[in-house]
Each structure stands twice: as C-alpha cells, then as structure tokens.
Amino acid sequence: MKKERVVIIGSGPAGLTAALYTARAQLAPVVIAGNQLGGQVAITHEIENYPGFPDGLSGPELVERMKEHAENFGAVVEFDLVENVDFSSGSPFYIKTYGEEYLADAVIVTIGADPRKLGVPGEEEFTGTGVSYCGTCDGFFFRGKDIVVVGGGDSALEEGLFLTRFATSVNVIHRRDELRAGIQLQTRAFNNEKISFTWNSVVEEIIGDENGVNALRLKNVVTGEETIHPTEGVFIFIGHDPNNAVFGDQIALNENGYIITDQRYRTNVEGVFAAGEIQDEIWRQVATSVGQGTSAAMSAIQWLEANEEHLQALDALPAVGD
C-alpha cells in the first residue's frame, strides 16, 4: 500500500492541471491516468480554441505537453485504472487500482464524462473517419459536405449551428417530433437555411467503406419505414455519461450523475475535490477544465495546509495489522 499526499483520478486537462499545481506545492501528486492519457482530448484531431496556441495543436500533443509540464515539477503519472475506492472513514482515503493500493490525504477526482454512444453497427468502426462526437473539434474536416447531427438537445442544435460554418447542409435527426433544446437555439436553428430536420427517426446503421461514412440506415419510429440517407459525416450529440461508477454512493451526485461541488470544487466528502467534466455538464471545454483543475488543486492545497497537524498525527498511528 502506498501512502500519498494527493491522488488525482483522471488525466484529462483538469487532472493534469491539478497535478501541475499540487506538484508545484511540493505534494508529489500521483495521477491515475486511466485507459488513455488525456481522456476525450486525446481523440481530438485539432484544438484551435486553447489560448496561447494561435496555430492550434493536436489533442495528443496538448496532453503530452501538460503531462511533461506536471512531471517536471514532480507529479507521477501511472497508467492504471481505479477499481474501487473507500471514502467512508474520511482522510486518508483508500483507492484500489488494478496494479496498486493507495492511501491519500486528499483526492482530486477528474475522471470526466464520455459522450453517449448510439450503439449501432458502424458507429465504432467509423469513429474518426466520419463519425464524431465533437463539432468544435472536427467540423473543419467537413467543409463543403452534407452531414447529419443526431439528437434534439441544446448540444445537438448548438453544435449543428456551429457546423453550418463548414458543411453545405446539416440535417438534424431526432427520435421525436419535438426538440428538447431551449427555445432560443430552436429559433436560430429553424431560421438557418442550411439546417433541416428529420423527425421521429433513429439511426439503425452507419454505412461506409474504406474512405469513411457514405450513408445511414434510418427507421421512422412512427411508421416503421426504413430509408437510406446519404451523408459523409455523422455528429452524435445524445448526451454524456459521467464516469461515476467507481464511486458508488460515496460522493453526492446530481440527478444526471455528475459530482456536486461548491464554488471551491469541494465535494460533500471533506478532503475530496472534483473538477472538469465529472462535475461540469455544461461547458466541457479544455480551457474550462484547466481552470477548474487549477481551482480544485488550490482548494486541496489549502485544505491540506489547514489540516496538516491532524493528518500528521494520523500518519504517526500504527497501520492496521502492525
């Protein structure tokens, strides 16, 4: 069992920024990176809206730089997955990964959320060659093309509107005949001549070849009729699923499963902080995650300082079984 001052669960921009700040505070944080360093950013072709990089840079390059930056100050990044945690007796918190067991004085949870998948044939196969979950990231690659957006919420319309900058046409495919999105976005979408709608329809299959996507098989849920809809790009915005499974009922979540934090990024468990997309279901930007990771780290640093004496006294106690 390893004893650490700070363990950070997740290696996206929020986690790597929290690692940088806690490392510079001499806390030698351990980052449990998960399956993929950088999380969702790692599968983003190009990031053009992160300040300081006027020519843009790729997602993998940005997270590699963030990792190197944090490591330069003493952070340790472990390519491992959290299996379960026990936060029930307070600090130090128990974290079991596939390769190790940790006790951490403070924990910063930055485990993120994943875009919800349709779960239809072709979706996984064509992800990156016609199927995307991020208009802001990939829209540029669909200049002059006819594309579709799947979903009827704020994200679908906001990203659909954004995609009209590049695409020739954007067809929004929604499973009902009424949008969930707010009225302002609806009005803007209805007034945009590049946007059209396919109502009461679900995607049954994404069809393509070695060059990428070329059509969808759609089913009308009212009539049962199936049609082939030609398209070169499928942008799927049907919500996100926060990666909360390892926490069970040990951290307070909102009705959508996101961790509830206060303005200081404290969770309901004293000594456990959360930042990035596991607690932010609205903005989901690299820049916002970086800011939240900074705030969570500063709160953790302050909390550790305020509780230094108490935590040292706990450290001095013999471990169970000694």
Ligand code: NAP
């Ligand atoms: P959302 O509000 O949950 O909408 C998801 C949409 O996808 C819904 O229209 C839903 O259909 C549809 N859907 C869900 N599962 C599906 C499936 N398996 N197959 C086909 N369609 C499916 O998600 P979101 O749009 O990502 O928004 C998340 C939160 O962020 C919301 O609170 C939203 O208001 C907020 N947000 C705000 C802004 C803004 O204010 N500018 C921008 C983006 C997001 P149904 O309608 O039939 O359920």
